[in-house]
Amino acid sequence: MISRDLLETLFSAFSIERWNDHPRPVRLVEMDKQAHKGIIAFLVARSDGGLSEEDLPELAEALVFEFLQRVVLTDLKPPVFYRLMESAAPELNRWVLDQWERPLEELSPELFRRFGAYLEGWGSRTPLRAVTGAANYLATSWEHQLIHPLAAGLFGAAETRRELRARLEEHMTVPLVRHTLLRLAEAPSSRTCDFVDLVAQLRFQKRWTRIPRIPETSVLGHMFFVALLGYLLSLELGLSPRRRAWNFFAGLFHDLPEVLTRDVISPVKKVAGLEGLLKGLERDLMGEKVYPLLPHQVAADLRFFTEEEFVDRARSPQGEVRPCPEEEEGDRREGEGWTVVDGRLLDWGDKFAAYLEAALSVRYGVKPELLTEACESLREGYGGRPVRGRSFAYLFDAFR
Structure with a gap:
């Protein structure tokens, strides 16, 4: 069972500030960093020399586990964290497991067991950990490049x-790392670096732009939170590890076209005929601006994720995509x-994520009328809507 405590702890990453001992041109938070890391990890995994498709369930699980670890160790600066992991990893990981034992045992004892096993293997050199490690430092490097002009004169900045x-x-064996180091040296590099930079800019796009809220959330962080919900809902529904992974990554990329169109508010999308025009424009712009930056397989994956993001669908080994209007068809x-x-599961997760963004702000005392109306509308529209025949109305009720 997905608990309120679990969701509140996950959501807290929207409030965990990064580089908070440095001057920053914008607010940098953990949820956004994890989203960027996840996108880079998928890009590395699906490029030449990455992982096989059969490894994607383990990659999705690893990204979830590393986020769970980081969200409860946020008070440790990265240099301190890595030194402690070198000298006292068992003790630190035992503490992490203690923090997560109750909510994860309530959700899935098997998931909690696998989480413990993953933490025990910390420091091992495997292709999977090479991908997540490279993605972690690439995402951190992007943040550092943003703040370095302001922090360059501070004590310790050069170190x-x-x-x-x-x-x-x-992680020089990862091509994207080599290209990033070339770019940092102002030398010619891969266009894939342009994609990494482009997608990071989604952290600058705030959701609910016309309505004050606490905490503010970005499109980038929202994408990762929907990915987490997709994974948790898939687990709760007993879907296969492979399907859980694809739901996770589809959630992670579901709003990617907004890097080109911005986050269009729902009332505007509902104008007669406009939603279809926007979808067509998104497809055109993705084809012009984004897919040319990517390896062929990654571009095909992003089309699969973004063109009908809230439609149940399936893709054959040959690349044919078909909608699955009946659940049985997808299973078959x-x-x-x-x-x-x-x-449809991700649609529910997307709307529940929006509900949490509104409901928690209301609880914190920032509750303009439009926000309270949005809470009611989302609860009425999705609270009673089943997901694969299962009701998750209790999650909406938990945050009333």
Whole structure:
């Protein structure tokens, strides 16, 4: 069972500020960093020399586990964290497991067991951990490049820069790391670096732009939170590890076109005929601006994730995509080796994430009328809507 405590702890990453001992041109939070890391990890995994498709369930699980670890260790500065992990990893990981034992045991004892096993393997050199490690430092490096002009004169700034470069150089076997180091040296590099930069800009786009809220949330962080919800709902519904992973990554990319169109508010989208025009424009712009930056397989994956993001669909091994209007059709195609994404599940997760953004702000005392009306509308529209025949109305009720 997905508990209120679990969701509140996950959501707290929207309030966890990064680099808070440095001057920052914008607010940098943990949820956004984890989203950027997850997107980079998928990009590395699906590029030449990355992971096989059969490894994606483990990659999704690893990204979830590393987020769970980080969200309860946020008070540790990265240099302190890495030194402690080198000298006292068992003790630190035992403490992490103690924080998560009750909510994860309530959700899935098997997931909690696997979380413990993953933490025990911390420091091991495997292809999976090479991908997540490289993605972590690439996302951190992007943040550092943003703040460095303001922080360059501070005591310790040069050492921080050297340490981060050294961490990146530990992952030189990853092509994207080599291209990033070339770019940092102002040398010609891969266009894939442009994609990494482009998607990071989604952290600058605030959701609910016309309505004050606490905490503010970005489109980038929202994408990762929907990915987490997609994973948790898939787990609760007993879906296969492979399907959980594809739902996670589909959630992670579901709002990617907004990097080109911005976050269009729902009332505008509902104007007669406008939603279809916006979708067509998104497809055109993605084809012009985004897909040319990516390897062919990654571009195909992003089309699958974004063009009908809230429709149940399946993709054959040959790349044919078909909608699955009936749940049984998706289950059947999965059994035949197709890749299945549960778009309606992600739609529910997207709206529940919006509800949490509104409801928690109301609880914190920032509750303009439009926000309270949005809470009621989302609860009435989705609270009673089942997901694959299962009601999750109790989650809406938990935050009333």
